[in-house]
Amino acid sequence: MQRLFEIVRLRLRTLMRRKKVEDELERELRFHLDRETQENIAGGMGPEEARRAALSKMGGRTRIEEECRDMRRTAWVETFGADLRYCFRGLRNSPGFATAMIVTLALGIGANSAIFGVIDGVLLRPLPYAEQNRIVRFFLSNASYPRFPVNAWDFLDFRARNRSFASMAVMTRSDMQLSGAGEPRRLSGFRVSAGYFGVLGVAPMLGREFETKDERPGNERQAILSARLWRAQFHSDPHILGRKIRLDGRPFTIVAVMPEAMRHPGNAYRPVSYGETVDFWWPFTFEGNPSRRGSHYIEGVGRLKPAVTAEAASAEMNSIMAQLAREHPDFDAGWRVLVVPLFTEITGGSRRMLMLLVGAVGLVLLIACANAANLLLARATGRRREIAVRLALGAARGRLIRQMLTESVAISVLGGAAGGLTAVLGLKALVALLPAGFPRGGDIHLNLAVLGFTIAVSLATGVVFGLAPAIQSTRSDLQAGLREGARGATGSARHLRLRSALVISEVSLACVLLTGAGLLLRSFLNLLRTDPGFRAGHVVTMSVSLPRETYPNGRAVMDFYSRFEARLRALPPVRASGLGSDLPWTGYDDNMGGWQIEGKQPPPHDEFHARYHVASPGYFQALGIPLVAGRFFTGADSAEAPKVLIVNRAMAERYWPGENVIGRRVNFDGDHPSEKDWTRIVGVVGDVKDSPEKPAAEPAFWWPMEQTQGFLREMTIAVRTDNDPPPVVGAIRRVVSDLDPSLALADVRTMDDIAEAGIAAPRFTLFLVALFAALAIALAGIGAYSVIAYSVNQRAAEFGMRMALGARPWDVMRLVLGHGLRLAAVGVGAGMAAGLALSRLLRSLLYEVSPVDPATYFLVALFALAIAALACYLPARRATLADPASALRAE
């Protein structure tokens, strides 16, 4: 114990009273020397001789002092300060070097921190639900539909029979129109079963959530509000519970308000993305006949019991599904249950793209490190003599390495500080550039984690790029170092080799990035070049939904839409207009199966199925979807006329390969259709894919709006005009309010916006990877430049000699360029090989371009060599200006 105090006292003394301690060491050693000298004199030597003998016996005094200091274990604190001062003095003396270093590192570190900010928000931070890792989504799955919604009665059986889940619930999108509080507004709503919020682990801020009794038919007129809606429409009224609001014209009682932190978990069927995207929730009620299992349109979410894995839950759910298949073979056979952790469900789609960005930006940092190491080595060359002298005077090598590392870390911390600033701006820019609806884009913030990451990366970077130069330059052979002097003509071969290796690796890393950027660019150009299947320009779209209260039956709905369509057509600037169930590239994926094709049998264990849509006569012309065969719908295809259908080319090719489709008949009305139930195909239209990067369009058909008996209450409207669409929106708004002032027009956007959004994600990836690749090749170019410039300086005398002996400038230039290009070529070769090996990671992000596309690789190689040639040209030119006389004199 006493000893511990003693130790602490000594350490503190060393730190606080450094001068005194140093003095004592000096006195102690001097005393020793004097005593030894006395002893020698006593032994019979002359005073001079005695002194010399004592000195030589003592050996390197500096080294003894150094080692004694090291023994105090506090040396690093003291020397650190000195090293730092030394380093800053050095940087002030060479501002060009300092700027180059700091800018290089700021870009490398800043880009990494910004990307880390995105990764942190999207992939690292847990979702804002209590014990979020226990929350899963479940879907049905079969060969045709890998992820399908569940149906109501299957869900009730899942809930009653399972033992894996602490709780489970379902949700389904059901928007409604809020009226009686200002202008009518369409709200984003979800019907949810009892305990839905409990599954997510979010408790209401006011009131209570839905219970089992609320699932009974007749109890659905209740609403839970989001905090945002409560704030915006109801002025955060604390006494709102029990108040009635009008949704779709019917009164709903407000039973709860959710907290600000509530996030919609995202859903797949008629998708609403994760985030603050839902305005209110109302009860899902179970009605109908349990033996007819109902249609698949509700989506499952569950909270696993502690220590139950998603795999175990999936196994149990599948065994329940197997029971159900035995009990209801007509409805439940052939399905499996898919259980997916919620986190994976939300972030899985963007994971690969984000990891790609991490890889790309990591390579940039590596290149920045190599570049910094290169610059440091160049500087160390100028300090060879100084280092040699210090080593000769007995400075410990470890001590010198530490000093040089202090310098590199100090530089990288300066770079990191600048990088932090870059990161703040970069992260802001990134968030602004994120494709709309990017999962968890709203969760990306600058925070302590990002700051900590920046600091950690800065320090690590300093050590990484500082270590090699430090070891390299302190290894130098003393005598050579002293003899060589500052010019250092010989003995630097090893030095140059290390720097060449750095340049080669810089070029090869940059090539990997260039290859990735090249492939993504080709893929993106392919996306742009591909015919979307519709013509986007001058088209404005919107949607209208008719509430049940004022439009109680299909007849009323049909009546409204018919009148609406007629009024639209009469608007002066309109060239074509139409109503339809949906728009291209907006995530619509409703399917219908189980219908019949005249004269054909479905394959065993499968049924005919396709996307179903509804379209009014002008719909295809308004969107510019071309007719392939037959005709479009016309006004003659009325409710009383014979039933007709339009299919897309994909459907024609799937079910009638090689046949003429026009006039073929299908039937949607069960097993024993009468003659009038058969629907005749009158037209084939061009394919439109679900989204631009999909390999092919899904088979799809359209019913004429007039023959649907108004089963769709919500319709989208597409209007094509001759010029910019906006003025027409006001006119359409007036038409709607003329027809029914209580209706809200929602989702007003142009087709151009929709088409843009469709390619936003690949454009984002391309932009960032290309940016990083540009950064990488620029850094590699600087690296090549500095090495060649160094070697030109080294060989100035040689070049002068060559010129004196009759070499033409071009010969010298060829020599230098040859040297640079040889390095670059090795780097490009290695980069191509690495690029080939890594490119298959890109496969899923590429559209109609092979990851080993030869043209891309060829162009990248050419480009990289061109940059290298450019980087070598300046030093090469300088070489040709070498003056033979002055070169020889300097020697």
Next chain:
Amino acid sequence: MIQGTLDLLILKTLSLGPRHGWAIGKRIEQESRDELQVSQGALYPALHRLEQQGWIRAEWKMSETGREAKFYSLTRAGRTQFDKELAQWERLSRAVGLVLRMV
């Protein structure tokens, strides 16, 4: 000199009373009949290390030549440490001896 033995020799020398650095080196050389040469490069770092570890203590006192010198002496903890290291050394040298005398 075997790593670690210098510490033991210093502790032994100091167990006979306080000494300054030069005297410690001299004493070790004499007692070993000049078999063991202690270089200053090893001695002073060792002294500083032992001091930092709390085994020995230093103070400035008048030396035999009438000049101030830094005298080292054993602390209580150092004395225990010396006994421990001595026992360890004896065990080790006995063991080595056994192996070397093996026939």
